[in-house]
Amino acid sequence: MGLQIFTYAIHKAGVADDSAMELIAAAGKIDSDAKVTAIVTGSGAELDQVCNTLSECCSEILKIDHEALAYPNAELIRKLLVKILPDNAVFLAVHDTFGMDLAPGLSVKTESAFVADVVEFEGVDGSNLKIIRQEYSGMVSTHVTCDISTGAVLTCRPGSFQPDEVTGAGGRVIDKSGEFGDISVGRRFLEVVEAEIGDVDITKSEVLVSIGRGIEDEDNIEIAEDLAKAMGADISCSRPIVDAKWLEKARQVGTSGQTVKPKVYLALGISGSFQHLGGLKGSPFIIAVNKNPKAPIFQVADVGIIEDILEFVPELTEKIEEG
Numbered sequence: 001m002g003l004q005i006f007t008y009a010i011h012k013a014g015v016a017d018d019s020a021m022e023l024i025a026a027a028g029k030i031d032s033d034a035k036v037t038a039i040v041t042g043s044g045a046e047l048d049q050v051c052n053t054l055s056e057c058c059s060e061i062l063k064i065d066h067e068a069l070a071y072p073n074a075e076l077i078r079k080l081l082v083k084i085l086p087d088n089a090v091f092l093a094v095h096d097t098f099g100m101d102l103a104p105g106l107s108v109k110t111e112s113a114f115v116a117d118v119v120e121f122e123g124v125d126g127s128n129l130k131i132i133r134q135e136y137s138g139m140v141s142t143h144v145t146c147d148i149s150t151g152a153v154l155t156c157r158p159g160s161f162q163p164d165e166v167t168g169a170g171g172r173v174i175d176k177s178g179e180f181g182d183i184s185v186g187r188r189f190l191e192v193v194e195a196e197i198g199d200v201d202i203t204k205s206e207v208l209v210s211i212g213r214g215i216e217d218e219d220n221i222e223i224a225e226d227l228a229k230a231m232g233a234d235i236s237c238s239r240p241i242v243d244a245k246w247l248e249k250a251r252q253v254g255t256s257g258q259t260v261k262p263k264v265y266l267a268l269g270i271s272g273s274f275q276h277l278g279g280l281k282g283s284p285f286i287i288a289v290n291k292n293p294k295a296p297i298f299q300v301a302d303v304g305i306i307e308d309i310l311e312f313v314p315e316l317t318e319k320i321e322e323g
Contacts (some may be wrong), residue, residue: 003034003124003148006085007092008102009054010072014046016053018281019094021163024058026156029121030121030129035059035079038171039084041077043070055171065177071189074101078184082109084176087150090129095155096255096278103153112151115144117274119160120297124148134274137306139294158278159300200234202251207233207264211241212276214269214309218246223313224268230320238262238276254279268309272297289313 005027009020020038027036037060040050044065051061064080085091091106093099095117107114115131119141122130127149135142146152178194202208209228215221221235228235235251242252253260254276261282268289270276277300280286288301291308298304305312 003031003090004037004086004088005030005034005090005092006037006039007058008077008081008094008099009038009040009050010094010098011040011042011046011050011107014049016050017094018163018283019096019158020050020054021057022158022161023092024054025161025163026118026121027058027090029123030090030159033092033123034090036171037062039081040064041066041080043067047307049172055173057171058170059306061171061173063173063175064143064180065175066180066183068183071192072098073185073187073189074098074105075185075187075312078102078109080180080183082105083180085110085151088149090148090151091153093153093155095274096312098271099155103155109155110151112152112153113148114153115146116155118156119153119194134296139296157274159280162283165176167257169197186275200251202234202236202253202260203258205234205236205260205262207231207235207263208253209233209264209266209268210236210238211247211268211309212238212270213240215241216245216269216310218244220310223310223317227266227313227317227320230317231264231266235263238273267297267301268313270297271295272300308313 007023010017036058038054038058039062041064043114047065051063054061063133082210093103117133118131120132127147129146130148130149131144133142157245209224211224236253237247237251241247241255242249256277258278259281260283286301287303288297289305289307289309289312295307
């Protein structure tokens with residue numbers, strides 16, 4: 001039997017998250033001939049919308065509809081996956097707070113290999129899967145060989161696998177909802193606390209000028225604001241800027257901040273940690289300016305500029321205003 005790859009699809013209000021398509025693309029990088037099965041959990045009619053979307057790009061969709069799954073509870077979903085996944089399955093989840101909660105325990109329960117924060121696959125050689133991940137905030141790439149003969153649980157960094165790499169499959173939807181008895185667990189969902197929206201809602205911005213540690217001082221934020229004004233953009237930032245209390249939390253992009261979908265994202269002095277990039281959705285055009293040529297942001301940027309932002313930004317603003 002060929003390789004069986006399963007992905008867990010995150011969704012909201014009947015719309016599959018970008019990561020759902022990215023994981024299917026990642027599965028294709030592992031083995032383009034493998035059978036790919038997406039697992040969709042939740043409650044209500046919105047599941048059908050998600051399943052129909054995913055059926056266009058993977059072999060099979062397993063749907064589990066239960067009111068207890070209205071909010072993705074990693075403890076509960078892990079319990080279901082142990083019953084669903086075959087012994088030699090390769091399981092992919094997104095490397096975010098949910099995936100980091102779900103995956104390590106699942107690998108223990110299924111006695112499978114575990115690798116976190118994967119950014120690339122180099123293919124399968126026999127029972128060995130060749131994987132690339134990153135260390136030291138992306139400054140070093142590590143090449144890992146993972147024995148998948150008894151299965152594997154892997155988390156993939158958001159944005160590392162482009163959905164446009166996914167090809168049509170016409171998969172079938174299989175309803176597994178009635179196959180489980182008691183699926184209760186100790187942990188229960190209480191409520192969603194929406195992120196605070198400040199004077200500008202960056203989740204709706206089409207162009208963002210985002211600043212990171214490279215701005216060096218609070219007084220230097222003014223040069224980024226001047227550039228944003230010239231571009232007709234809004235200002236956003238990475239976590240260190242919020243931690244320093246230089247900008248409000250509502251302007252933070254990342255897994256612990258806002259999720260944004262701009263058309264253009266100008267990253268100034270931002271290293272590009274996975275926590276920050278996890279807040280970028282919709283495949284924006286990324287322009288990165290950083291004086292460190294090894295900054296991880298350059299690996300995902302469409303345009304990379306190795307310059308000191310304190311010197312580069314005022315010159316760019318001047319040219320835009322002249323034009």
